[in-house]
Amino acid sequence: MAQKRKVTATVVSQRQIGGQIYDLWLETKLAKNAHPGQFVAVYPRGESMLLPRPISICETDKGKNMLRLVYRVAGKGTAEFSTCKAGDRLEVLGVLGNGFPVDKAKGKRAFLMGGGIGIPPMLELAKAMDEKKQILLGYRNKDLFLEEDLARYGDVYVATEDGSVGTGGNVMDIIKAYALHADVIMACGPMPMLRAVKEYAAQNGIEAYISLEERMACGVGACLGCVCRTTKTDAHSHVHNARICTEGPVFEAGEVDL
Amino acid sequence: MNTAVNIAGVTFQNPVMTASGTFGSGMEYSDFVDLNRLGAVVTKGVANVPWEGNPTPRVAEVYGGMLNAIGLQNPGIDVFIERDLAFLKKYDTKVIVNVCGKTVEDYLEVVERLSDTDVSMLEINVSCPNVKEGAIAFGQKAESLYDITSQIKKKAKQPVIMKLSPNVTDITEMARAAEAAGADALSMINTITGMKIDIHRRKFVLANRTGGMSGPAVKPVAVRMVYQTAQAVKIPIIGMGGIGNAEDAIEFLLAGASAVAVGAMNFVNPYTTVEVVEGIEAYMRQYGIENVTDLIGGVM
Numbered sequence: 001m002a003q004k005r006k007v008t009a010t011v012v013s014q015r016q017i018g019g020q021i022y023d024l025w026l027e028t029k030l031a032k033n034a035h036p037g038q039f040v041a042v043y044p045r046g047e048s049m050l051l052p053r054p055i056s057i058c059e060t061d062k063g064k065n066m067l068r069l070v071y072r073v074a075g076k077g078t079a080e081f082s083t084c085k086a087g088d089r090l091e092v093l094g095v096l097g098n099g100f101p102v103d104k105a106k107g108k109r110a111f112l113m114g115g116g117i118g119i120p121p122m123l124e125l126a127k128a129m130d131e132k133k134q135i136l137l138g139y140r141n142k143d144l145f146l147e148e149d150l151a152r153y154g155d156v157y158v159a160t161e162d163g164s165v166g167t168g169g170n171v172m173d174i175i176k177a178y179a180l181h182a183d184v185i186m187a188c189g190p191m192p193m194l195r196a197v198k199e200y201a202a203q204n205g206i207e208a209y210i211s212l213e214e215r216m217a218c219g220v221g222a223c224l225g226c227v228c229r230t231t232k233t234d235a236h237s238h239v240h241n242a243r244i245c246t247e248g249p250v251f252e253a254g255e256v257d258l
Numbered sequence: 259m260n261t262a263v264n265i266a267g268v269t270f271q272n273p274v275m276t277a278s279g280t281f282g283s284g285m286e287y288s289d290f291v292d293l294n295r296l297g298a299v300v301t302k303g304v305a306n307v308p309w310e311g312n313p314t315p316r317v318a319e320v321y322g323g324m325l326n327a328i329g330l331q332n333p334g335i336d337v338f339i340e341r342d343l344a345f346l347k348k349y350d351t352k353v354i355v356n357v358c359g360k361t362v363e364d365y366l367e368v369v370e371r372l373s374d375t376d377v378s379m380l381e382i383n384v385s386c387p388n389v390k391e392g393a394i395a396f397g398q399k400a401e402s403l404y405d406i407t408s409q410i411k412k413k414a415k416q417p418v419i420m421k422l423s424p425n426v427t428d429i430t431e432m433a434r435a436a437e438a439a440g441a442d443a444l445s446m447i448n449t450i451t452g453m454k455i456d457i458h459r460r461k462f463v464l465a466n467r468t469g470g471m472s473g474p475a476v477k478p479v480a481v482r483m484v485y486q487t488a489q490a491v492k493i494p495i496i497g498m499g500g501i502g503n504a505e506d507a508i509e510f511l512l513a514g515a516s517a518v519a520v521g522a523m524n525f526v527n528p529y530t531t532v533e534v535v536e537g538i539e540a541y542m543r544q545y546g547i548e549n550v551t552d553l554i555g556g557v558m
Contacts, residue, residue, distance in 0.1 A: 004289045006528055043526070048321045050473055050526045093528070215315040217324060218525040220289070222282035224302075224331050225317035238333035239310045246286075 004096060004220060005030070011088040012066060018145040020073040021117070022082045023058075030094040031060045031067040036125035037099030037188075037211055037250045040067065041219040043091040044077040052093050053077045054216050054245070056188070058120035058146070059127070070120035070146060096219050097249045100186045100209055102128050108183035111136055112154065113171045113197060115189025119146050121211060125186055126153035134180055138171040138189065172196045182206060186250075191258060198253040208253040214244045221246035229257035259542055261535075261550045263297070263516050265494045266417035266442035268378045270297035270352055270517060273550055274507065274535045277498045277521030278303055278356035278381060278421070279328065280472075281531075283342035284349070290528035293349040295535055297517060301342060303358035303383050306367040308334040313465040318454045323473025323500070324522055325452050327466035330358050330383075335371045343375055352378040354419065362406050366413050373415040380416050382406070385423025385448040397423040397448075400435040407439035417442035419496065422487075425451050429483050430490035437491045445496040445519065446487065447480045472522040474500040481513050488514025488555055502530060504537020514555040 009028035017023045030040060034057050041052030059068035073079050084090065102125070110131055114122040115138040123146055126133055133154030137147055142164040150156050157174045158166030167177045170193060174180065187197045188211035201208035214226040227241035231254065234242045242248060242256070261272040275298040281287055284299040293299060311331025318325045332338070338355075346353045355377045359365035369380060384397035384406060396406045397420075407420055420436040422429055424447040433444055449470025454463040480499025488495055497515030501507050502523035510518045523530045542550060 006290070047474075049319060050322070050324060050522070051317075051319050052525075215317050217317045217326065217522075218280075218286070218528075220286050220528065222286035222302075223280065223317065223326065223525065224311065224328050225314075225326065227311070227314060227316070227331070236333075237331065238308045238337050239331060241310060241331060 004094065006091060006093045008089050009067070009092045011084045011086055011090065013086050014082075014084055016082070017070070018143045021145050022071055022073065024069045024071070024081065024084065026067045026069065026090065026092065027065055028067055028092060029065055030092060031065050032062055034060050034067060034095045034124070035099040036102060036128045037121050038095045038097050039249060040069070040092050040094035041096060041216070042069070042081060043093070044080045046080060049077050049080075051217055052219055053081070054096070054213070054219060056121040056211070056249075057095070057124055059123045059149075072117040093219055097245055098247065100125050100211070100250050104207060104209070105129055105131055105184045105186070107131065109181065110134065111180070111182040111185045111187070113185060113187040113189065113193075114138070115171055115193040116140065118187070118189030118193070118211065121188050122186070123149055126150055134182060136171040136174045138193065139165070170196070172200060175200070185209065187211070195258045198258060201253050209250050210253050210256070211249045212244050212251060212256065213249065216245055219245050230255055231257055259539065260548060261539060261542070263551060265496070265516055266379065268352060268417060272297045272535050272538070273511065273517035274531055274538070275354065275496065275517055275519040276300050276524065276531060277519040278383065280521040280524045283338075283345060285342070285345050287524065287528055291532045293351050295532050296351045298352040298354050298378065299346060299349075300354040300381060300519060301338070301346075301356055302332060303330050303356040304332045304335055304338045304368060305330065305358050305360075306335055306364045306371075308332065308337070315463060315465055318463040318469065320452065320454055320471065320475070322475035323471050324525075325454055325464060325469030325471050326449070327464045327469035329466065332358070335368050339371065339375060343377065347376075354379045354381050356381045356383055356421070358383040362409055365406065365410060369410055369413050373413070377416060379419055379443070380410075380414055381419040381421050381445055382410055383421050383448070385421060385425070395423060397421075397432060398426055400431050403432055404435040404439045407436050407441050411440040419443040419445050421448055422446040423448045424479065424483055430486050433487045433491045437493050441493060443494045443496060444487065444491070445498065447476070447483055447499045450476055450479065472500065474502055474523070476500050477506060481509055484510055484515050485513040485557070501534065502526065504534050504541055507534045507538060508541055508553060511550070511553040512555070512557040516554050
């Protein structure tokens, strides 16, 4: 694993691409070692806010040392990031966690499933996988984002909760509507979606890898803040908890209790 | 220039340590800092058996600090000795093991298991407010603090540090009880119990409802308590609470601490510990201070 570092990154560009969704490109050497599904932790600049915000890596341009983060404004920290302009500096800790096991999809039909703000990591993943991909995206409404980027790397299917675009419902409804099949699933999204993915995968005997999130403090495995429940005793903790920042954020669905 | 400090017969190359629970076993921060540069690594609390800890969310940010309610998740003493102590042996730094338990017997079991290891000191966590077992923490009643301290002292092969809780009416009363029971040193302060409520969901932010507050916002409380305690007891004090740079650390030394520990600020800046070491050296050069011990209790 590449060494983790805290670095100063430069904002290359930022634009709003949805309701509360922002598309940020950073210039940083961290881009070189980033794998799909890994994340960085970005520090707010206000001194009253101490902890870095974990944000998944959406895309890298390794030749230009650039990292793309697509995030939703969820509180004061991300609201501050959303005001960043080209040339601004941000402190970033990275790269963190274990990403999607791209090798496990070799020669298989894959579903890449993203729900809401779980969609961004699917882009770097789609770029890294040579296999034919079925990319299933779930949105709340017609404010789609990243679907055009993703369409360059596979067959994109869209679901919206309000039915305004594509299949009405969520990513699971897409599978039914189009009678899609896959041998392996890579997914990131809200907990109800991940539970449904896990159940679907188990019922159909499909391998599934899901990316989890939790409130984090250190981001490097020291504080044990961001654990998830595991079905077996975890090799590091020796209890039924795994660190999302370190053993995760991506887990084989059967390993975790959701 | 001499940065070494001596606590209960153990010499530390400098007075900068890590606060238990914020630095894992040291392994987690070894990508960022050269552990050989630290006075000591104080490890995350370890019990006689593995502990699952609390449900999530376990952490929350508050203004100038954070709350945690990890619940002392730990892999138990066997794994700790085999894996974490073995890792730390590779470094030229002192190791202080933080010990936790639900009963006095639990603590004694860990203390005995550590007796034939080469750890330098034991730090006894009698104040973690997160685990709900028992009515009140050992460190919140002078009698029970006296009792557990004296029992541990009978068994311990290494010098014993009692880590004091700030969640008491008079911390100097606790400090005197620990000293009277034979404690070799004190560390303070543990986290201050706090709470955060999500007004939109009308729910507690932490699954445990309450959590221990740490970070820069608690520093003035910690400095005050270290100062008061230094006036009340003769045993050395390891000071902590929001230390994020050398200036903060020097405040604690001047208030009467013989050493300091960096806690939550490791999360903010993973290089903090080594920057504090270097900053203390720069301060000593600036003021022509030969021995760092000259700073201890140096407030006038």
